[in-house]
Amino acid sequence: MTFTKLQQGKHRQAFIEDCRQKAWGAACHADWISKGLDELLAHYGKLTQEDGELEAKIKEAETALDYHTVENRNKRKAMQERRTTLGKQMQFTRRARRRCRTSTRASRGTWRSPAREGTGVEGR
Numbered sequence: 226m227t228f229t230k231l232q233q234g235k236h237r238q239a240f241i242e243d244c245r246q247k248a249w250g251a252a253c254h255a256d257w258i259s260k261g262l263d264e265l266l267a268h269y270g271k272l273t274q275e276d277g278e279l280e281a282k283i284k285e286a287e288t289a290l291d292y293h294t295v296e297n298r299n300k301r302k303a304m305q306e307r308r309t310t311l312g313k314q315m316q317f318t319r320r321a322r323r324r325c326r327t328s329t330r331a332s333r334g335t336w337r338s339p340a341r342e343g344t345g346v347e348g349r
Contacts, residue, residue, distance in 0.1 A: 262322060262326065265318055266322065268318060269318045272311050272318065276308055279308045279311070283301055287301065
């Protein structure tokens with residue numbers, strides 16, 4: 226089946242418009258992922274800061290005059306448990322950040338469509 230020039234032009238325009246819409250959707254998706262990645266980085270920074278503060282407090286409690294008391298040991302134990310929890314949260318955040326970056330890279334590749342690069346159906 227052959228198409229007339231008018232039909233080819235019509236279908237070429239439809240194809241280009243479809244490619245542009247897909248590219249726009251992919252770009253918006255990448256932007257949304259990027260925003261989530263920025264939020265993850267900010268959260269990771271807060272967790273890291275809190276972990277450092279807890280580590281300093283634990284060391285301070287270990288060298289305090291009352292380091293040998295039950296109260297001090299329980300306090301250090303509670304702080305260490307919190308550090309353990311923070312470590313798990315930081316590990317989860319690192320994995321999520323890695324997934325976001327992978328997803329962003331993948332979606333950036335999808336919005337390089339033929340319409341955007343200047344080739345149409347006949348370029349294939």
